[in-house]
Amino acid sequence: MNPPPPSSVHKDDADEEDESVKQLQQCSFLYLSLQDCLVNSNRNWKACQKEVQDLKACNERRQQNAKKHADGGNP
Secondary structure (H helix, E strand, O other): OOOOOOOHHHHHHHHHHHHHHHHHHHHHHHHHHHHHHHHHOOOOHHHHHHHHHHHHHHHHHHHHHHHHHHOOOOO
16 A cells, blocks of 8 residues: 655645755765865865855855744745
C-alpha cells in the first residue's frame, strides 16, 4: 500500500525546509572554504578575509530568511 500524497500544507513546509537546507549547504561550503584557506595560509585570518566575509554574509541571509518565516513572511 502506498501512503496518501502529502497535503498542500505539508508541501509548503517542505518547500520552506528545502530552501533552508539549500542555504545551510551553501554556508557549509563557505565554512569549509574558510577552513581550507586557514590551513593553506597557516591560520592567517588576514589572508582569508574574503572567505570570512562570504561566510558572514551567508549566515546573515539565513538569519534574515528565518526571521521572515517566523514573522509569517511579512516585511
